[in-house]
Amino acid sequence: MYAYTISLGARERKSDPKDHHSIGQAAPDHTYHDAVFTALSRIRSFTRDSRWFLVAASLWGFAFSVTWLLLNFLFEGLGFSQTMVGVANAVPNLVALLFALPVARLSERTGYVRMMRIGAFAAGIGLLGLALAHSIVPAMIAIVFIGLGGMAFWVVPSPLMTALEPRANRTYLFSAQFAANLIAGFLGSLVGGWLPSLFAKIASIDPKSLQAIQWTVMVAGALYLVTALPLWKLTEVRPAEPSEGRGWHIPRPARRIILVLLVPNIFIGLGAGLIIPFLNIFVEGKFGISYAALGAVFAWSQLGMAIAVMVQPIIAERFGKTASIVIVQGLSLPFITMLGFSPNFVLVAAALFVRSALMNAANPIYAEFTMGEVREAWRPSLAAAEAMVWSAGWTVGPFVSGWVRSALGFTAGFNVLFVAMLVLYATGIAYTWFVLRPIEKAGQVDG
Secondary structure: OOOEEEEEOOEEEEEOOOOOOOOOOOOOOOOHHHHHHHHHHHHHOOOHHHHHHHHHHHHHHHHHHHHHHHHHHHHHHOOOOHHHHHHHHHHHHHHHHHHHHHHHHHHHHHOHHHHHHHHHHHHHHHHHHHHHOOOHHHHHHHHHHHHHHHHHHHHOHHHHHHHHOOHHHHHHHHHHHHHHHHHHHHHHHHHHHHHHHHHHHHHOOOOOOHHHHHHHHHHHHHHHHHOHHHHOOOOEEEEOOOOOOOOOOOOHHHHHHHHHHHHHHHHHHHHHHHHHHHHHHHHHHHHOOOHHHHHHHHHHHHHHHHHHHHHHHHHHHHHOHHHHHHHHHHHHHHHHHHHHHOOOHHHHHHHHHHHHHHHHHHHHHHHHHHHHOEOHHHHHHHHHHHHHHHHHHHHHHHHHHHHHHHHHOHHHHHHHHHHHHHHHHHHHHHHHHHHHHHHHHHOOOEO
C-alpha cells in the first residue's frame, strides 16, 4: 500500500493513492458533457494545498516566460557568438543532468515544499546576477544558479502533486498545473515583449538595446523570488518510504521500468533541444519583427497549449493515456513542418500555435502515467530520471544546434535542424504506441 505522510509541526495526514479508480483505465462510456462535468467537479474538489501550489506554479510560469522570450537576445547583447549562445542554453540543462538525482534525494529529506522554496530563491538570485553580468564568466556562474533553482521546479512537482490528491484527481491536477503554467506563460510572454518598449520610453533608448533587455530580465528575477511566498502556505510533504542509497543512485529494482518509461523522452528531448531554445531567434531573425510582436506570437502559442491541456484529460478518459499522447503528438508533426519551412509569417505563427498546443498537451498525461507505473518510494527517482533524460537532450541539442547554425548559416542550419527534429519526434511517438501502450493496457504497476 502506498501512503504519503504530510506534516506541518505536530499535524500529519495520510492519503492512499489507490482509494480511487485510475483515470484512463477501463474508462466508462461517458458523454462529452458528462466528462466535462466530471472534470469541473474534480477541479473544484482540489485541496487547499493543491490550490496554493497552482498559485506558485502560475508565478513561476509567468517569470519563466518573461525570461525565455529575451534570454537569447541578452546573450547576443553580451557579445556571445551563436556557438556560445548554444553553450549558454546547454549549461542549465547540464546542471540538471548532474544534479537531478541529488536534488530528488535531498527533497525527500528536507521536504518537497521546502526544496521548491530553495529553488525559487536560487533561480531569482541567479537571474538577477545574470541581468547585471557584463562578461561571460559571471554570466555562466549566474546561469548555473538558474539551473539549480529550475531543477527543484522540475523534479519536485510530480511527486508532490501525486501526494496532494487521490488517484481520481491526479490527472486533473497535473493538467491544471500545466495549464496554469501556460496561462501565466501567455501573460508573461506578452509582458516580456512589452517591457523593453516601456523601459525604452522611460530611458529614451532602443527597445532592442542591452539595457532594456537587462531591466526586463531583472523584473523576471524578482518574480522568481516572489514565487516562494505561496509555497509558505503549503503543508510540508515527505514520502512515507524515502529511497535509500547515494545521491546519484536509482534503486536497482526500479531501473528497468524507469528506463522503459523514459525512452520516448530520449528522442523527443533531443529533438526539442535542437530547435525549441532558439525559436525566438528563428522567428525574429526570419521575419525581423519587434520584441512586442514576438511576445504576442509566443503568448498565443502558450494559450493554445493551455486550452489543449485542459481538454486532454477528457481525451485520456475516452482513449487511454498512451493513445491520447500518440494522437496529439502525431498530429503536431505537419505543423512542425509548416513552422520550419513556410515563408509566410502568418502561417508560421499559426503553426507555432497549433504545434505548441498539440505537442505539449501530452506532457501532464505522460507524467501522470509514468508516476502511476512505479511504487511510491521510486517516484522521486523517476521524476529525477525524467528530468535527467530531458536535460541530456537539452544539453546535447543546443550544443549541436549552435554548431550547425555557425557552420551552415541561419537558413540552411535551421532547415537541417527541423528535419532532425521531425525524425526524432516520430521515433519517440512510435515507441509510445508500440511499447508503452501495451503496458497501459496490461494495467502494469511495478511494485
